Each structure stands twice: as C-alpha cells, then as structure tokens.
Amino acid sequence: MILNKKKIYQVLLLCLALQPFGWRTAIAQDRFKQEYAIKYYTHDRKTNNAKVLSDRNGRIQFLQAGRLLKPFDGKLLFPGRLSADITYRYDSLETFRDIILYQNNFVYLTNQLVYSNAWAGTCLFKHHLPKAKFLEMDETGNVFLTDGQQIRCYAMDGKVLANARVDDKIKAVHYDTRNQLFWMLSNQALYNYSLQNKQVHTVYRGSDFSCFTLNETGKLLVLAKSDRYSLFSIEKSTDGQVRMIQQRNWDDRLPAQPVNTVQYVDGTLWFGSMHGAFRQQENGAFDYYQSGRWLPGDTVYSLAKGPESTVLIATNKGLARLHHKAMSLEEKAAYYDKQVRERHIRYGLNATLKGLKEGNLRTGILSDSDNDGLWTSMYLAAEAFRYATTKDSDALLNCRESLLAMERLYSVNPLKGFPSRSFERIGHKTDLADSKVWLDAPDGRWSWKSTTSSDEAIGHLFVFSVLAEVVNDPWVKEKAVTLMDSLMSHIVANDLYLVDHDGKPTLWGKWNPAYVNQFPTNIGDRKLNSSNIISMLQSAYYFTKKEKYRDKAWELMDRHGYYENLMRPMKGIGQADEKADDYSKMLSERWNHSDDEMYFLGYWGLYRYALNDTLKNNFRKAILDHWEFERPEKDALWNFFAAMVGEKNFDRDASLWFLREFPLDLINWQVTNSVRKDIRHLEENFMNQSTDAVLSPKERPVHRHNRTTFILDEDSNGTEEFSAGDIWLLPYWLGRYLEVVK
Known part of the structure; x- marks a missing residue:
C-alpha cells in the first residue's frame, strides 16, 4: 500500500496548514475603463450608407435614407430607438444627402441646398449640382461638393469659387487642414484637390479601395481595401506637391471583412466592416465588437466621436453608442449583484432568464435547469465569501435564502438524503422535454426533478463546506453541516451511489470502485470520481x-487505488485506445471542461480538509498539476484555486484581465470569431484549444466555467441571460476572501 496511516504519522513532513494570505501579492482594485454599449434600433430597412455625427452641444444625428434621426431613451440592456429629428421644423421637410461637422456644428447637404442651423442660420445657399453626394468644408468655410465626378466649390455665401472634374467615380471625401487639400477616393485611385491652384492630382493608384481616413494631425493617412489596409505618411515635396510614403505593407490580418469605413476617434484607429467594428490597440492587436452585445446590426457604415468620450457606430439596424465608464472591481461586483437579485433568483435558486426575444429582457422567464443545485451552490459560495469578507447583512440574507432553497431540493422529494435537480409547482414545469424525470411531491403541490448527477453532488459539498467554514452564523453553519451529513450518509449507505426513486443509481452519481476502476487509467472519469469522492468524504468528516x-476515505485510497487515481498526472489523461470499451471511448472523445469545474470545486475540500499533512502536500501537487493544464484559459476561478493551495505565481495579471474584461451584458448573443484573420488558429486537439491565445471575454460567447474559454462561436440570437452569480461573482469574492484581490 502506498499510504499507511501509522507510517504517515511517524514521518516528519512539510506542513502546509492554512496560512494567512497577506504574504501574497494581491490584485489592487484600481479603477479601470469598463466598456458597454447602448443600442438604438430603427425599423426602416433602407439603411445603406447610414452616417452618424455628434455636434459640440452633444446632439447626435443619424442620417438614414435621406432622413435625420436622433436617439431616444436607451440604457444598458434596455435599447432605445431612433426617431425622426423634428427639432427644427424645416429639417423634417428636406431630403438629405450628406451631413458634416464644421466648427463642431452640423452642416447639411440636400438635393438643392447647403445649410446649417448654426450661426443664426446664415449659412444657406442653393447649389447647382443636383446629384451631389459628398460635402466637405475647409477651415475658412469654403464648401466642396461632388457628385462623384463633378466638383464644385462655393464660399459660405453661395458664391461659386471653382469647378473641376474627375474622370472616375468618387466614393469618399475628407478635408486635410494641415495641407489645405480635399482628398477623394475611388475604387482604383486616391486624388487631392486644392482651391489654391484649382487642380486635381492623382496621388496613388491601385485597385479595390474601399475607404480612407486622415489622423487628427493630418500627417498619417490610412487606406483600406475590402480585405486589408495600409498606413502612409503625408509629406510635401520641394515643388509643393503632396506625396504619400507607405509606412506599413498591406495587412490583411483583420478581424472582419470586407471593410466599409475607417476613422480615427481620439487618436485610436477604428474600422467598420460587414461583420462588426474593431479598433486597433497600441500593440497592433484589435478589439472586436460584433453581435447584439455591442451593435444593433453587424454591418457598420459610419464611425464617429460621440458625447462624453463615447464612440458612435452607425449600422444597418441602428446606432450603437459605446461607453467607457470608470469602475472598480467592487463597483462591478455591485452591478452584477443587482443583476442577480433583480432577474435571476427563482425560489432562492440561481437561475437563467430564458425565452428572450432577441435579447429583450422584458420577455424572459426564470427557468429550471438540470444543474439548479450546482449553479446555486456556486452563487451561494460567492455570497458566503462576500459575507466573510465584508460582513454585509444583505450577503447574509442572500446566504440564508439560497440555503433554504438548497434544503428544499432535499425535502421536496420523499428520498432520504437525495437532492433533487430542481423543483417547481405542479403544472408549471418549464422543461417539458424532460417530463419523464419530473415527479410529483408527496404534498401534491410541487414537482421535483430526479436523475441528479455527480456535478450536483460536488457542488453541494463544496458550498456546504464553505458555509460551515467561513460564515459566522450558527443557523447557517448548522443547516449546512446537516445537509452535508444527509447527502453523504445517503451516498455511504448506498455503497457510494446516488440512488434515485426507482431504487437504481442515477446515470452519473456513481463513486463505487466497481464503477470507477472499470475505466482504463487514462480515462478522465477514473481520476475525477476518485478526486471528488475523497474530497466529499474528507469534508463530511x-x-x-x-x-x-x-x-471510507482511507478504504478507498488504501484498498481501491483512489489515491493513485486522483494523483495521476493530467498528462496521462487522454483518449481511450482501440481496445477499450465503447463507454470509455465515449467519455474520452475530448477534454471535458465540465469535469474541470467539478475538479476545482472539489479541490476546496480535497486540500483544506485533507486527513493529514502528507495528503495535503501531495494533493497540492495534484491540484497544481491540473491547474498548469488550465492556465492558457486565463480563468480567474481556476487561478484563485491555485492561490488557495499556496501557489505564489497564480497568474495575477491574467486574473485581473478576466475580471475586468468580462462584459456587463451576459445575454447569449450570436458571436462569430472563427473567420477572423487576426488570430492564430490551432489544429484540432484533445484540449479543445482553438487558438494560440484566448480571446477577451468581451469578444467571445458568454458561458459558465463548465465550458472552455477557447470557444469562438455561438449560434444563438439573444434567447437567454446568464446569471453573474456563478460566472463572475464566485471568482471575485473567492479572490477577496483569499486576499489575493484587495
């Protein structure tokens, strides 16, 4: 036998008893810029080439199909609408072709007029270019118009200053204040025009140009094709002509294509495409904004600076206003706490809001799930750590309420010590597809869901242990220990099985050696079930x-190899070989990230309540061995469990990044990242790691800790809002409790 109790107690070993966590380098809660979007929808389908701008008064105007619109209402998660801007009665009578800013005031181009409501309305004259498409103005107020070929320039009083022509089809125009030039782009050339010499110059030729922009200083020009872009510096030659010097080769590593528009906003380069918007970071990488989390529609036509340092994005379905709010992690936790309490508590259980119609929270219902006990355990643990850290009375009330719900999972059914998956009033079971597993309770008023699984069990033991250890409240401690004892008595009395109403073990509630050791040693369930049951037994003892x-714990480790099973290195876990049974092959097709969640929740009891210091030391090694495999996911929850066992280098920066980057919008919008060219894709592998580096939480699909963070796509349409209780609040408050987040 590897473990002998007498020998263990005779050997002097390194003690890894629980220590204060003050010696660790903690994550400071400096305020950071939290991004979120407010969306404004339009029901008009004619949205081609929509344009948005904001003037010096903070007014926002959205030009769509010849009409001026403005945003109304709208806040985070509750979209507003775009309605006709009738502030000026005259504006509602015109058909608009373009809108620009001059001295940060709106100037309009209509079928017949150039005018503005600023400067007491003195800017108003009739132009004679009936098909004019583009309007620009220089610093002195001179007006430049083009219909794509004809060019006509006016003074602000309407006096004609110049006429010219380009034998091409102009698609974009910008004025260059530094060089006093009007720049024009066609599909195959970039031109400029000067009012001083009244000549059109061809500056650069190529093909498939889509858009261009100048930076705020006029020294840099970004030229984009549909699938790539390049950067040029602008310099004047000795003869006074402007020339472009290419600073960057044509780069096609863009998140989305084709590119429709490009714009500098407060010194940052933004792109709009047919599949979202993206901005370039200082290191050259991109932040990508797509789907209903950020935009009303994914086709982006226009980008602009908005009021209060926001970014305005005009799309095919309306306007997005991207905000950056200074926020601390504690303030973010308060936001998420409100989200949970307002929309995700069902009978005290932590639930998902389902049945949303395109993300409309007003249409959602609280739904049961197979894992109500697990999700509630994780949220309840978060509130326990919150109370232990802050002594907040609301946190204690939340603990008591959800602990009563956990108790109800046991009392609603007639089986001693058996936890239901969920419960609901008779006649209101929401998961009708699983109607066979719903059974009526003895009181005739409620139904309970059977077939409880092992991930429920480990979640229960995790939170009961947390409550009993960290919540200084006699009622909570007593009830948590009572429920823990009830569940474990059921499991031990039934030969390490969860036995359902039919007298048979549930599909996954099996920790008996005959079941566990039937698998080859490289099958994950052999290691997982051994690790979980030892954790559960240690906690109960x-x-x-x-x-x-x-x-029972010693028996399993000494006589049935559970110690060897749970200590087996993760590098030895993989797919079953050809000679293995079909069940083993099915269980080992890929790395199971739901198992990761079960492992790490079990590590709380495996390490903290180890039967002796030898086991504690060895279990620590097994936990860190597993954590090393999970480090690329940058999941703060796994990192903080590593900190829990004393790992100094628990990836502090990655944990902070995870907590800060998580979106405030937790609706399951459709997300598509797999087509991006700015990320490096990996070959299909056992770990399901799709790229060489994990994407930011704000760019990838929202999911719980039981799925890999390397998931790139989500085929959904805003039908559910997830609870932050288990996803974000648990890692945050665990970090606070361990004092690795200050």
Whole structure:
C-alpha cells in the first residue's frame, strides 16, 4: 500500500496548514475603463450608407435614407430607438444627402441646398449640382461638393469659387487642414484637390479601395481595401506637391471583412466592416465588437466621436453608442449583484432568464435547469465569501435564502438524503422535454426533478463546506453541516451511489470502485470520481467528526487505488485506445471542461480538509498539476484555486484581465470569431484549444466555467441571460476572501 496511516504519522513532513494570505501579492482594485454599449434600433430597412455625427452641444444625428434621426431613451440592456429629428421644423421637410461637422456644428447637404442651423442660420445657399453626394468644408468655410465626378466649390455665401472634374467615380471625401487639400477616393485611385491652384492630382493608384481616413494631425493617412489596409505618411515635396510614403505593407490580418469605413476617434484607429467594428490597440492587436452585445446590426457604415468620450457606430439596424465608464472591481461586483437579485433568483435558486426575444429582457422567464443545485451552490459560495469578507447583512440574507432553497431540493422529494435537480409547482414545469424525470411531491403541490448527477453532488459539498467554514452564523453553519451529513450518509449507505426513486443509481452519481476502476487509467472519469469522492468524504468528516466518512476515505485510497487515481498526472489523461470499451471511448472523445469545474470545486475540500499533512502536500501537487493544464484559459476561478493551495505565481495579471474584461451584458448573443484573420488558429486537439491565445471575454460567447474559454462561436440570437452569480461573482469574492484581490 502506498499510504499507511501509522507510517504517515511517524514521518516528519512539510506542513502546509492554512496560512494567512497577506504574504501574497494581491490584485489592487484600481479603477479601470469598463466598456458597454447602448443600442438604438430603427425599423426602416433602407439603411445603406447610414452616417452618424455628434455636434459640440452633444446632439447626435443619424442620417438614414435621406432622413435625420436622433436617439431616444436607451440604457444598458434596455435599447432605445431612433426617431425622426423634428427639432427644427424645416429639417423634417428636406431630403438629405450628406451631413458634416464644421466648427463642431452640423452642416447639411440636400438635393438643392447647403445649410446649417448654426450661426443664426446664415449659412444657406442653393447649389447647382443636383446629384451631389459628398460635402466637405475647409477651415475658412469654403464648401466642396461632388457628385462623384463633378466638383464644385462655393464660399459660405453661395458664391461659386471653382469647378473641376474627375474622370472616375468618387466614393469618399475628407478635408486635410494641415495641407489645405480635399482628398477623394475611388475604387482604383486616391486624388487631392486644392482651391489654391484649382487642380486635381492623382496621388496613388491601385485597385479595390474601399475607404480612407486622415489622423487628427493630418500627417498619417490610412487606406483600406475590402480585405486589408495600409498606413502612409503625408509629406510635401520641394515643388509643393503632396506625396504619400507607405509606412506599413498591406495587412490583411483583420478581424472582419470586407471593410466599409475607417476613422480615427481620439487618436485610436477604428474600422467598420460587414461583420462588426474593431479598433486597433497600441500593440497592433484589435478589439472586436460584433453581435447584439455591442451593435444593433453587424454591418457598420459610419464611425464617429460621440458625447462624453463615447464612440458612435452607425449600422444597418441602428446606432450603437459605446461607453467607457470608470469602475472598480467592487463597483462591478455591485452591478452584477443587482443583476442577480433583480432577474435571476427563482425560489432562492440561481437561475437563467430564458425565452428572450432577441435579447429583450422584458420577455424572459426564470427557468429550471438540470444543474439548479450546482449553479446555486456556486452563487451561494460567492455570497458566503462576500459575507466573510465584508460582513454585509444583505450577503447574509442572500446566504440564508439560497440555503433554504438548497434544503428544499432535499425535502421536496420523499428520498432520504437525495437532492433533487430542481423543483417547481405542479403544472408549471418549464422543461417539458424532460417530463419523464419530473415527479410529483408527496404534498401534491410541487414537482421535483430526479436523475441528479455527480456535478450536483460536488457542488453541494463544496458550498456546504464553505458555509460551515467561513460564515459566522450558527443557523447557517448548522443547516449546512446537516445537509452535508444527509447527502453523504445517503451516498455511504448506498455503497457510494446516488440512488434515485426507482431504487437504481442515477446515470452519473456513481463513486463505487466497481464503477470507477472499470475505466482504463487514462480515462478522465477514473481520476475525477476518485478526486471528488475523497474530497466529499474528507469534508463530511471534518465537519461532522463521524468516523464512517474518514474510514471510507482511507478504504478507498488504501484498498481501491483512489489515491493513485486522483494523483495521476493530467498528462496521462487522454483518449481511450482501440481496445477499450465503447463507454470509455465515449467519455474520452475530448477534454471535458465540465469535469474541470467539478475538479476545482472539489479541490476546496480535497486540500483544506485533507486527513493529514502528507495528503495535503501531495494533493497540492495534484491540484497544481491540473491547474498548469488550465492556465492558457486565463480563468480567474481556476487561478484563485491555485492561490488557495499556496501557489505564489497564480497568474495575477491574467486574473485581473478576466475580471475586468468580462462584459456587463451576459445575454447569449450570436458571436462569430472563427473567420477572423487576426488570430492564430490551432489544429484540432484533445484540449479543445482553438487558438494560440484566448480571446477577451468581451469578444467571445458568454458561458459558465463548465465550458472552455477557447470557444469562438455561438449560434444563438439573444434567447437567454446568464446569471453573474456563478460566472463572475464566485471568482471575485473567492479572490477577496483569499486576499489575493484587495
């Protein structure tokens, strides 16, 4: 036998008893810029080439199909609308072709007029270019118009200053204040025009040009094709002509294509495409904004600076206003706490809001799930850590409420010590597809969901242990220990099985050696189930002092190889070979990230309540071995469990990044990242790691900790809002409790 109790107690070993966490380098809660979007929808389908601008007064105007619109209402998660701007009665009578800013005031181009409501309305004259498409003005107020070929320039009083022509089809125009030039782009050339010499110059030729922009200083020009872009510096030659010097080769590593528009906003380069918007970071990488989380529609036509340092994005379905709010992690936790309490508590259980119609929160219903006990356990643990850290009375009330719901999972059914998956009033079971697993409770008023799984069980033991250890409240401690003892008594009395209403073990509630050791040693379930049950038995013994739990743990480790099973390195876990049974092959097709969640929740009891210091030291090694495999996911929850066992280098920066980058919008919008060219894709692998580096949480699909963070796509349409209780609040408050987040 590898473990002998007498020998263990005779050997002097390194003690890894629980220590204060003050020696660790903690994550400071400096305020950061939290991004979120407010969306404004339009029901007009004629949205080609929509344009948005904001003037010096903070007014926003959206030009669409010849009409001026403005945003109304709207806040985070509750979209507003775009309605006709009738502030000036005259504006509602015109058909608009373009809108620009001059001295930060709106100037309009209509079928017949150039005018503005600023400067007491003195800017108004009739132009004679009936098909004019583009309007620009220089610093002195001179007006430049073109219909794509004809060019006509006016003074602000309407006096004609010049006429010219380009034998091409102009698609974009910008004025260059530094060089006093009007720049024009066609599909195959970039031109400029000067009012001083009244000549058109061809500056650069190529093909498939889509858009261009100048930076705020006029020294840099960005030229984009549909699938790539390049950067040029602008210099004047000795003869006074402007020339472009290419600073960057044509780069096609863009998140989305084709590119429709490009714009500098407060010194940052933004792109709009047929599949979202993206901005370039200082290191050259991109932040990508797509789907209903950020935009009303994914086809982006226009970008502009908005009021209060926001960014305005005009799309095919309306306007997005991207905000950057200074926020601390504690303030973010308060936001998420409000989200949970307002929309995600069902009978005290932590639930998902389902049935949303395109993300409309007003249409959602609280739904049961197979894992109500698990999601509630994780949220309840977050509130326990919050109370232990802050002594907030609301946190204690939340603990009591959700603990009653956990108790209800046991009392609603007639089976002693057996936790239901969920419960609901008779006649209101929401998961009708699983109607066979719903059973009526003895009181005739409620139904309970059977077939409880192992991930429910480990979640229950995790939170009962957390409550019993960290919440200084006699009622909470007593109830948590009672429920823990009830569940574990059921499992031990039933030969390490969860036995359902039919007298048979549930599909996954199996920890018996005959089941566990039937698998080849490289099958993950053999290691997982061994790790979980030892954690569960140790926890039950630690809090109840009942020897049956301690003795059963030693029996499994000494006589049935559970110690070897759980200590087996993760590098030895993989796919079953050809000679293995079909069940083993099915269980090992790919790395199971739901198992990761079960492992790490179990590590709380495996390490903290180890039967002796030798086991604690060895279990620590097994936990960190697993964590090393998970480090690329940059999941703060896994990192903080590593900190829990004393790992100094627990990826502090990655954890902070995870907590800060998580979106405030937790609706399951459709997300598509797999087509991006700015990320490096990997060959299909056992770990399901799709790229060489994980994407930001704000760019990838929202999901719980039971899925890999390397998921790139989500085929959904805003039908659910997830609860932050288990996803974000648990890692945050665990980090606060461990004092690795200050």
